């Protein structure tokens with residue numbers, strides 16, 4: 366694809382009980398959020414394995430957003446608290462090895478927060494747009510290719 | 511030290527207090543030591559304790575069935591404690607011989623210092639602050655501090671924290687943390703792109719031998735994610751992309767359990783500076799959750815536990 370036509374393609378892992386419903390709500394309220402996001406519904410933010418994030422990046426998506434219920438609101442009580450510890454170290458490690466922080470974002474969005482979900486997605490996509498296409502895992506082109 | 515160990519280990523086997531002794535024996539190459547695992551009293555004559563006992567033996571009791579008498583240095587003892595926290599070993603199944611540790615010699619550094627292959631050194635003795643060597647038949651003296659592993663410079667707990675018998679007197683902490691973190695600081699000084707390229711280059715060398723995983727006491731899974739094929743998370747052959755993904759995930763799996771023993775880096779046949787990843791996470795886990803690895807055997811593992819007040823500022 367021509368660089369100038371490039372549109373970020375990002376993945377959102379959204380918790381069924383909150384952020385996914387939040388995205389749904391923003392849709393039914395006719396709030397706009399960029400269609401650059403492909404949403405994958407997960408049962409709880411605690412379900413997110415760091416492998417999901419790395420595999421997505423390795424397979425070429427430009428960004429990964431993970432969103433779950435606010436602390437205290439997890440349907441399974443503590444899934445998000447456990448997840449938060451994992452997210453904190455994932456965040457530090459990815460930054461340390463040189464993955465642009467704009468590419469991976471974590472958020473808390475409740476089912477009732479349609480506008481917040483639209484805003485988080487919007488800002489996230491803009492951040493990814495700024496850092497450009499994900500070439501992290503690409504091999505440099507060899508001569509003659 | 512050595513004699514006391516042999517004697518006490520012998521008693522344990524004879525009296526049936528343990529099924530195995532796990533310690534260090536002479537290696538096949540000069541200076542090197544290798545694990546000595548036995549249930550026979552006559553083998554105990556081969557036990558050694560010297561500045562070359564590099565292996566972290568703490569993963570063996572996980573695999574051995576029965577009670578084990580084990581020799582540990584400071585960092586090893588914290589790995590062992592971490593394994594107790596993960597309920598991989600039981601304290602009551604262990605008799606721990608603690609070795610207060612003044613640092614372990616990095617044979618690569620030593621070879622560099624003397625400008626010769628290690629197999630030309632026929633004898634080495636720590637005398638005070640120096641290491642006295644016999645190289646090609648002539649005597650050579652070098653400062654001990656110049657040839658120990660980077661991890662040893664910043665060792666806060668050189669004397670094991672958990673033991674039944676301490677072999678020797680306590681050793682004061684080594685607090686040149688800065689020197690121990692030198693390579694990490696160098697990396698942090700680079701920009702993101704440079705850092706990524708650095709790791710990309712490093713992991714282009716990886717041959718996916720899994721030595722790093724197999725030697726690591728924190729990698730105790732019966733089935734590692736790399737061996738799972740439904741779904742297959744990473745390719746089973748070596749591409750730098752999958753190699754790097756493998757190691758990043760491994761790094762996350764051992765974060766909070768890694769004692770910075772440095773075994774992964776020592777095991778790596780192609781010289782990838784793995785400790786620059788693992789030690790970095792030791793720092794991060796401490797910074798984020800105030801968790802120091804292998805200090806409190808009764809504390810829950812850091813990732814099966816949380817606080818309502820855990821850091822949150824990175825979340826939107």
Ligand code: SF4
Nearest residue numbers: 726768771772773774
């Ligand atoms: S990751 Fe490396 S340094 Fe950490 S415990 Fe495992 S082998 Fe030791």
Ligand code: SF4
Nearest residue numbers: 729731734735760763
């Ligand atoms: S890399 Fe992860 S899954 Fe594999 S053995 Fe280590 S901790 Fe277990």
Ligand code: SF4
Nearest residue numbers: 716717719720722778
């Ligand atoms: S020990 Fe080194 S070469 Fe072997 S799998 Fe680990 S990083 Fe790769």
Ligand code: FES
Nearest residue numbers: 409410433434440
């Ligand atoms: S149910 Fe939404 S984060 Fe656990």
